[in-house]
Amino acid sequence: MSIETPVRAQGDLRVIDEEGQLIDPNSLPEITNEKLTQLMERMLFTRLWDERAIKWTRQGKLGFYAPVSGQEAAMIGSEAALSPDDFILPSYRDVPQAVWHGWPLYQAFLYSFGHQQGNQIPEGVHTLPPQIIIGAQVVQAAGVAMAFKLRKEKRVALAYIGDGGTSQGDFYEGMNVAGVYRLPLILMIQNNQFAISVPVEKQTAVKELAKKAEAAGIEGKRVDGMDVLAVYKAVQEAVQKAKAGGGPTMIEALTFRYGPHTMSGDDPGRYRTKELEHDWRARDPLVRFRKFLQSKGLWTEEAEQRVEAKAKEEVQASLDQANKYPAMTLASLANHMYGKMPRELARQVAGSGLNADSGVK
Amino acid sequence: MAQLTMIEAIRSALSQALEKDERVLIFGEDVGVSGGVFRATDGLMQRFGEERVFDTPLAESSIAGLATGLSIQGFLPVAEIQFFGFVFEAMDEIIGQAARMRFRTGGRFHCPIVYRAPFGGGVKTPELHADSLEGLFAQSPGIKVVVPSSPYEAKGLLLSAIFDEDPVLFLEHMKLYRSFREEVPEEFYTLPLGEAKVVREGKDLTLISYGAMVRTALKSAEMAEKEQGLSVEVIDLRTISPLDMETIVTSIRKTHRAMVLQEAQRSAGVAAEVIARINEEALYDLEGPVLRVTPPDTVYPFTLFEKEWLPTEQLVLDQISQAMQA
Numbered sequence A: 001m002s003i004e005t006p007v008r009a010q011g012d013l014r015v016i017d018e019e020g021q022l023i024d025p026n027s028l029p030e031i032t033n034e035k036l037t038q039l040m041e042r043m044l045f046t047r048l049w050d051e052r053a054i055k056w057t058r059q060g061k062l063g064f065y066a067p068v069s070g071q072e073a074a075m076i077g078s079e080a081a082l083s084p085d086d087f088i089l090p091s092y093r094d095v096p097q098a099v100w101h102g103w104p105l106y107q108a109f110l111y112s113f114g115h116q117q118g119n120q121i122p123e124g125v126h127t128l129p130p131q132i133i134i135g136a137q138v139v140q141a142a143g144v145a146m147a148f149k150l151r152k153e154k155r156v157a158l159a160y161i162g163d164g165g166t167s168q169g170d171f172y173e174g175m176n177v178a179g180v181y182r183l184p185l186i187l188m189i190q191n192n193q194f195a196i197s198v199p200v201e202k203q204t205a206v207k208e209l210a211k212k213a214e215a216a217g218i219e220g221k222r223v224d225g226m227d228v229l230a231v232y233k234a235v236q237e238a239v240q241k242a243k244a245g246g247g248p249t250m251i252e253a254l255t256f257r258y259g260p261h262t263m264s265g266d267d268p269g270r271y272r273t274k275e276l277e278h279d280w281r282a283r284d285p286l287v288r289f290r291k292f293l294q295s296k297g298l299w300t301e302e303a304e305q306r307v308e309a310k311a312k313e314e315v316q317a318s319l320d321q322a323n324k325y326p327a328m329t330l331a332s333l334a335n336h337m338y339g340k341m342p343r344e345l346a347r348q349v350a351g352s353g354l355n356a357d358s359g360v361k
Numbered sequence B: 001m002a003q004l005t006m007i008e009a010i011r012s013a014l015s016q017a018l019e020k021d022e023r024v025l026i027f028g029e030d031v032g033v034s035g036g037v038f039r040a041t042d043g044l045m046q047r048f049g050e051e052r053v054f055d056t057p058l059a060e061s062s063i064a065g066l067a068t069g070l071s072i073q074g075f076l077p078v079a080e081i082q083f084f085g086f087v088f089e090a091m092d093e094i095i096g097q098a099a100r101m102r103f104r105t106g107g108r109f110h111c112p113i114v115y116r117a118p119f120g121g122g123v124k125t126p127e128l129h130a131d132s133l134e135g136l137f138a139q140s141p142g143i144k145v146v147v148p149s150s151p152y153e154a155k156g157l158l159l160s161a162i163f164d165e166d167p168v169l170f171l172e173h174m175k176l177y178r179s180f181r182e183e184v185p186e187e188f189y190t191l192p193l194g195e196a197k198v199v200r201e202g203k204d205l206t207l208i209s210y211g212a213m214v215r216t217a218l219k220s221a222e223m224a225e226k227e228q229g230l231s232v233e234v235i236d237l238r239t240i241s242p243l244d245m246e247t248i249v250t251s252i253r254k255t256h257r258a259m260v261l262q263e264a265q266r267s268a269g270v271a272a273e274v275i276a277r278i279n280e281e282a283l284y285d286l287e288g289p290v291l292r293v294t295p296p297d298t299v300y301p302f303t304l305f306e307k308e309w310l311p312t313e314q315l316v317l318d319q320i321s322q323a324m325q326a
């Protein structure tokens, strides 16, 4: 049985339409041409990486993977509006944002394999590893934002969450606390219409998720999440506001995941129609942004091929690098349980027979 | 009788409970339209209607809280926590509220709820899907904790849990879901809560376990017999709270040696409790200390290390040999 989910109304904030036309010449965000092409490069790279990752997961070459195609504008557009020292708190699907924020791609693959080293974010890269517990990142983001505020640093925290995640207590608590202290926090909701099989209509009675912000006394806005410039603009404004002491913003980006929820056995055919998928694909973020750039003379077939070649090469090289990473050991795991290993744990490690050499990769 | 996997046996129990009693309701994330991420509730919403089997918003505290409220109004909720690691989100509602309801209202209200949750290692899940957190609940008065070890056990124990008058946490090891089939009666039947079961007779040592580790225990027992001529008795606890000490003590009076095997990390868990009780009740029947075979005291590891981390048959066998020398 499948549920008819109507394609939702277009988001409030739009910059370019499906044909890549500027809707209002005055609505273009402050952005350089270089940044414009970078957005396209990253979306294209991410699309190709996603296709590879899906294939590799089917072949058993990767472990846990949550597909991202369809959400590139929401993902790449939001991260690109941040500075490298802004802090992001991604969920399991938000691997691209963490990677574009500085998490090395080979580590993202190690994370997929289930290797501890994947989660060891390098110094100077301001992201947590992807969060599995839905909602936890929101309350934590409030704490990160509070740290920036206390130290009077011009930085923001950005937490990513899905439509389903907005039902969690932690979501409401996080937005509330951010409002109370006027924290430099951006709550980025990627409303991709489904939480695994549950459509957003069954998640909440409110018609727009961004309206939830009202209850916390914070600003909420909805954007067309298939329009990378709309997303970029909304986040850019939220960052500027937060850095000027204006407090938190909630942004709802209307988007869609083309693939299954994860590669661990989800079958979208059980809960959504082919027509719905088709309708959303007709708004593809890459297609429309490519048209926009072409009309401005900023994108060529040659650029497309160059990025494709680069993506193929880098994605493969990162997988190879991940595959070569040394195996975990019990000691390497136990070493990170506490700052100083308790004697009893050290005894367990020593007595386990799982010494430094016996771990597998 | 049909040969069923554990997931099929669970579905059969859920379906028969819905048939038998109108008060039974099933809800949780993705349990309705899609039939559950493991298909435990496949077809049930279609068959029994959206009022009795339904998808909830993504919020574990809401799921558990709905169960509390419904149960004090006379319903028999079967609430699914999609993976056991997400139970932390519902901890207050389960341990802080439902488990204490009878006590704090002097019996005026009580919570006949079942919380079903898949858990367990060895199936390559991301963080907080596999962890054995049952000790946290076994330590909490007012809630029973049941961990079936096979399809037959799962159906009978689940039906008992659903019609039990108190809250029951019902933990389903993911590795057992589809790994083997066994004969499961098609009709409604129950198996008693709070009773352990001797699943293999022996006279040299009593090996006590629960959940998926019962399979490991049985294999180790066979190896011990073949390789060392030892006769190991295996006890499946089935319910880890409340514990059935009678079955354990009776066995120890026969074997005079005991060992506990658990998948949870080592300290302050079910094995520790079983050993403490053996100490209290059967110390003078023992010929050596009661050992426990467990993983070390770390968080459940990243998937690439889970095979190493989980107790193996060989490890259990080695420990058995060691125990026999004591």
Ligand SMILES: Cc1ncc(C[n+]2csc(CCOP(=O)(O)OP(=O)(O)O)c2C)c(N)n1
Pocket: A093, A132, A133, A134, A135, A161, A162, A163, A164, A165, A166, A192, A194, A195, A196, A261, B029, B058, B060, B082, B086, B089
């Ligand atoms: C606390 C918690 N509950 C349940 C889950 C299981 N789960 C993983 S993803 C998911 C759906 C999430 O949907 P949504 O928030 O819309 O994000 P999306 O996956 O669509 O990006 C669920 C129920 C979880 N990971 N954490």
